[in-house]
Amino acid sequence: MAAPASSSIYSPLRSSQRIPRGLCNCSPPSASSISLLPRGLRSTSLGRIGFSCLSSDQILTRVAASSAPVMDPTKGEVSLKVSTVVDVDLGDRSYPIYIGSGLLDAPDLLQRHVAGKRVLVVTNTTIAPLYLDRVVEALTRGNSHVSVESVILPDGEKYKDMGTMMKIFDKAIESRMDRRCTFVALGGGVIGDMCGFAAATYVRGVNFIQIPTTLMAQVDSSVGGKTGINHPLAKNMIGAFYQPQCVLIDTDTLNTLPDRELASGIAEVIKYGLIRDAKFFEWQERNMEALLARDSSALAYAIKRSCENKAEVVSLDEKESGLRATLNLGHTFGHAIESGFGYGQWFHGEAVAAGTVMAVDLSYRLGWIDSSIVERVLNILQQAKLPTAPPEMMTVELFKSAMAVDKKVADGLLRLILLKGPLGSCVFTGDYDRKALDETLIAFCKS
Amino acid sequence: MAAPASSSIYSPLRSSQRIPRGLCNCSPPSASSISLLPRGLRSTSLGRIGFSCLSSDQILTRVAASSAPVMDPTKGEVSLKVSTVVDVDLGDRSYPIYIGSGLLDAPDLLQRHVAGKRVLVVTNTTIAPLYLDRVVEALTRGNSHVSVESVILPDGEKYKDMGTMMKIFDKAIESRMDRRCTFVALGGGVIGDMCGFAAATYVRGVNFIQIPTTLMAQVDSSVGGKTGINHPLAKNMIGAFYQPQCVLIDTDTLNTLPDRELASGIAEVIKYGLIRDAKFFEWQERNMEALLARDSSALAYAIKRSCENKAEVVSLDEKESGLRATLNLGHTFGHAIESGFGYGQWFHGEAVAAGTVMAVDLSYRLGWIDSSIVERVLNILQQAKLPTAPPEMMTVELFKSAMAVDKKVADGLLRLILLKGPLGSCVFTGDYDRKALDETLIAFCKS
Known part of the structure; x- marks a missing residue:
């Protein structure tokens, strides 16, 4: 050779x-x-x-x-x-x-x-x-x-x-x-x-x-x-x-980076707090103004802590057998928005933000989290100037047809990442009440 | 989950x-x-x-x-x-x-x-x-x-x-x-x-x-x-x-399977013998008629022995760091023929057969094999009714331009699989005389 x-x-x-x-x-x-x-x-x-x-x-x-x-x-x-x-x-x-x-x-x-x-x-x-x-x-x-x-x-x-x-x-x-x-x-x-x-x-x-x-x-x-x-x-x-x-x-x-794109990234930063890092979420609640003002040390910390969280999850489950899927909180709803609304209309993080609100709403309807978490999620996303509901053109049908081809469908069953328990805890599951999912979709869609 | x-x-x-x-x-x-x-x-x-x-x-x-x-x-x-x-x-x-x-x-x-x-x-x-x-x-x-x-x-x-x-x-x-x-x-x-x-x-x-x-x-x-x-x-x-x-x-x-496609496959069977399995090559020399007549036990043995050779090489070098490249004897010339002549004009094995003759010719020009191997390769390919030279339309320039984008080029240097030593031995190397390569190309092309 x-x-x-x-x-x-x-x-x-x-x-x-x-x-x-x-x-x-x-x-x-x-x-x-x-x-x-x-x-x-x-x-x-x-x-x-x-x-x-x-x-x-x-x-x-x-x-x-x-x-x-x-x-x-x-x-x-x-x-x-x-x-x-x-x-x-x-x-x-x-x-x-x-x-x-x-x-x-x-x-x-x-x-x-x-x-x-x-x-x-x-x-x-x-x-x-x-x-x-x-x-x-x-x-x-x-x-x-x-x-x-x-x-x-x-x-x-x-x-x-x-x-x-x-x-x-x-x-x-x-x-x-x-x-x-x-x-x-x-x-x-x-x-x-x-x-x-x-x-x-x-x-x-x-x-x-x-x-x-x-x-x-x-x-x-x-x-x-x-x-x-x-x-x-x-x-x-x-x-x-x-x-x-x-x-x-x-x-x-x-x-x-334009403001809207900065906010789009912040949606994923917030996600890490919600799914596995309550302390980081609390830090974000205290430091959102600094992040939006592009304070360099606040941004550096947010990036570092996000990468640490992601690196840990990926190290444990590179090919997404289970744990890694939790990084997709709000993404199934978000991908449906991106696909239904047209790619590029909203930034990915904007769609994820609205999707996160929907996932949190469903978690609450299932009785898996208490209302204070719902409020804190709404508050922090609003503070970051991110959308907290899907675009008006999204219908229940659009959500359902997009969600049917989601990569987290396995043998016909849609699995979702939902919050469960105290702040910073989530599950990846296909075992949830479909009626509650329907209620969430109806609550966020005009038709 | x-x-x-x-x-x-x-x-x-x-x-x-x-x-x-x-x-x-x-x-x-x-x-x-x-x-x-x-x-x-x-x-x-x-x-x-x-x-x-x-x-x-x-x-x-x-x-x-x-x-x-x-x-x-x-x-x-x-x-x-x-x-x-x-x-x-x-x-x-x-x-x-x-x-x-x-x-x-x-x-x-x-x-x-x-x-x-x-x-x-x-x-x-x-x-x-x-x-x-x-x-x-x-x-x-x-x-x-x-x-x-x-x-x-x-x-x-x-x-x-x-x-x-x-x-x-x-x-x-x-x-x-x-x-x-x-x-x-x-x-x-x-x-x-x-x-x-x-x-x-x-x-x-x-x-x-x-x-x-x-x-x-x-x-x-x-x-x-x-x-x-x-x-x-x-x-x-x-x-x-x-x-x-x-x-x-x-x-x-x-x-x-049509006859030409059967022969195309036989080109790869012959390859295994040449690069690493002299006994298998000798078996092919004795059994080519049976293979062409689709004798089921001859075909089954040829398939088995080919898969064994390939499985062994792949097990040792899945991602083609070196050894696995030897499975491409004749393929650099062959791919040039397929790309220059147009995909689908010749079957892959037909192009590989002509390419094998060229690789063997080059090996001989380099003094790495003796003439009896050249003759045996020509004989067995002719017996299998496979081409032993590229199509007439192939020029030195067509070969060179196709070979320049071969996947075995590394940092600008074309590496080839060439026979060296007794039957069943080969090398994968960029260390060969470029003049000999030119001579081979000229010998097989009209212009």
């Missing part, structure tokens, strides 16, 4: 070289162990071999040593800003989520996860003018062995289809991308899902990296390996479980 | 219930251990729990006991004809290949691998009139809980594309197939590859079963989990590694 020699100093991380969990606190690996590092004080080692806790001086030294041709800290070019690494523990498919400010300007982080010499950046018409050049620069700075191509797709959920995904394949084949190439998803959830699915299926699988630029993608869709596209009849019906090499979250990208 | 109750007696095999390797000879599991059972004398147990060696009487008893509602051996309805089980050992994705005559009439074999209540049979316009009713009957006989839908695609390599595959998704969604459904591929390699890829990606993965009806599919494409479709610019560029629940090979289906 001849492996072509590479003179690049940037080798892809192999599984044996992955950054170990619990790096700096020397704690044993756990389902989702977290390295929470005060910025500039400690960080993960960037060397290829060997890991240790480093002081800020040592980090700069190590960065300079491993990346000497590209970064000269004395010129102030480099400011390593990884404040948090959340590890998604999936055996040999484990990967880190880097969260911090200014990470798009940290080439070493990206380059260490690039396998081979060819990179295809997949982005959209909104994000390309804002960040594409910086990402290309980060991928190639001091690394002339890597060549980067890009494909710029139209922006929006309605383009999350097979026809648009074929443009990724067209570009990859025209550019002669081979098995060792890396796809980079630069954008929101639609780009991440499509690029990930393209990476999962191009020459039966190539490496990929997620650079989510919306809060929705940062707290949810970029983490966990769900990739796919929509079918005209139902959302996310075609796809694959496929894990990235890393997720790079530069919180600065949220500065260009 | 509410799992709907099922009153069906046919439960899908879970991994813990899989038929153990080395069943009847009590040998320890190996990478590819084989139970070779004289027909009617011994067989694998069909009971859900517990396995043992059985006499023919005992088998009939056991079958009747496990399938009493559907099969009455006293009426002569059942003749259990599994003569061979080849196990593909891939940990929790292991599966059996059943090989024998009359297996389409053995409902218990199929039904035990069907998860859930919904089955989608994917087939084509050639195979549907011949075998679809029998497969539906085998899936449903005595099992009213299972409902079967089918989708009949046009026949031919040129339909192995995204547009045709979408018809599978359309039918699955219209029929409200859910995550517990099973896709059944009934047909040749094109159907198996497309149905497998659809199964890999429909709601991010559902169960599937391969029922290959061509020799090509029986000895090669149905085994090993490579699935996918063609891109207009290159073959099999979009796909996934996805393993079936089982492969069911009814050797009787070869009785309806």
Whole structure:
């Protein structure tokens, strides 16, 4: 087997070289162990071999040593800003989520996860003018062995289809991308899902990296390996479980995010609190104003805590045998809204918000939660300026026909995520009174 | 988690219930251990729990006991004809290949691998009139809980594309197939590859079963989990590694196979001999007439030995890090012929045969094999009535441009499978003299 020699100093991380969990606190690996590092004080080692806790001086030294041709800290070019690494523990498919400010300007982080010499950046018409050049620069700075191509797709959920995904394949084949190439998803959830699915299926699988630029993608869709596209009849019906090499979250990208999209992401943040993290929900109740005002430390904490929750769930149930389905609170109703109302009319998080209210309403009708939870959910969603009811055009029939093709239907039985018990507790079940579901649908639909 | 109750007696095999390797000879599991059972004398147990060696009487008893509602051996309805089980050992994705005559009439074999209540049979316009009713009957006989839908695609390599595959998704969604459904591929390699890829990606993965009806599919494409479709610019560029629940090979289906397609399959049989099994190659030299005359025991042995070779290679290298690539002897040249000449002009095995001659020619030019191997390869392919040179329209340029997008290109370097050493030995390498490759191309092309 001849492996072509590479003179690049940037080798892809192999599984044996992955950054170990619990790096700096020397704690044993756990389902989702977290390295929470005060910025500039400690960080993960960037060397290829060997890991240790480093002081800020040592980090700069190590960065300079491993990346000497590209970064000269004395010129102030480099400011390593990884404040948090959340590890998604999936055996040999484990990967880190880097969260911090200014990470798009940290080439070493990206380059260490690039396998081979060819990179295809997949982005959209909104994000390309804002960040594409910086990402290309980060991928190639001091690394002339890597060549980067890009494909710029139209922006929006309605383009999350097979026809648009074929443009990724067209570009990859025209550019002669081979098995060792890396796809980079630069954008929101639609780009991440499509690029990930393209990476999962191009020459039966190539490496990929997620650079989510919306809060929705940062707290949810970029983490966990769900990739796919929509079918005209139902959302996310075609796809694959496929894990990235890393997720790079530069919180600065949220500065260009429209308000409605920020709120859409907050809907998923709220979900984590409701299904499994009452303390986080209470933190959100106290800090919603700060989140909406884009307070950077509030956002960073919300992203970190969301990723931790998601990483833990995904580590325990990667392929959604059960537990992972709980991440879909409100999503069955929400997907019905998206499909009935038309993809892209509402943002995903807006549909999920209305769907969450409906799931909570059904939970209450079943007698599984008390009314204070219903009120708190309504309050926090209203505070986040998210919808708390489906669009007026949604009918009971539209809900029912969309819900019949939901992926959580098993042998004809629709299973739902419903709250049950105290705040932060939920169930995934097909064992609920269908009459109560009908009542919920009637309560939220005019016909 | 509410799992709907099922009153069906046919439960899908879970991994813990899989038929153990080395069943009847009590040998320890190996990478590819084989139970070779004289027909009617011994067989694998069909009971859900517990396995043992059985006499023919005992088998009939056991079958009747496990399938009493559907099969009455006293009426002569059942003749259990599994003569061979080849196990593909891939940990929790292991599966059996059943090989024998009359297996389409053995409902218990199929039904035990069907998860859930919904089955989608994917087939084509050639195979549907011949075998679809029998497969539906085998899936449903005595099992009213299972409902079967089918989708009949046009026949031919040129339909192995995204547009045709979408018809599978359309039918699955219209029929409200859910995550517990099973896709059944009934047909040749094109159907198996497309149905497998659809199964890999429909709601991010559902169960599937391969029922290959061509020799090509029986000895090669149905085994090993490579699935996918063609891109207009290159073959099999979009796909996934996805393993079936089982492969069911009814050797009787070869009785309806046209001569050219039989020969196409023989090209892959010859390949196994060349790359790793000199004794098998010698057996083929002695038995080619019998194979071409469709002698059933010769065909059964060729299928079994091919599946054993493939299962062993796949078990050692599922994702084609190296060893598995050797199964592609002649395929880089062959794919170039298929893409340059137009998909479907030649059968895959015909292109592979010509490609094999070119790979052998190159191996000889490099001084890696002696001339007797070149002659034996030419002889056996001619005996099988397979092409030994590319079509006249193929030019050096057509070869080069198609080979540049071959999946075995890594970082710009084309790696090839070449013979080296005594019969039955090969290498997968990018370390060969490019001048010799040019000479081979020039020798086989008019321009």
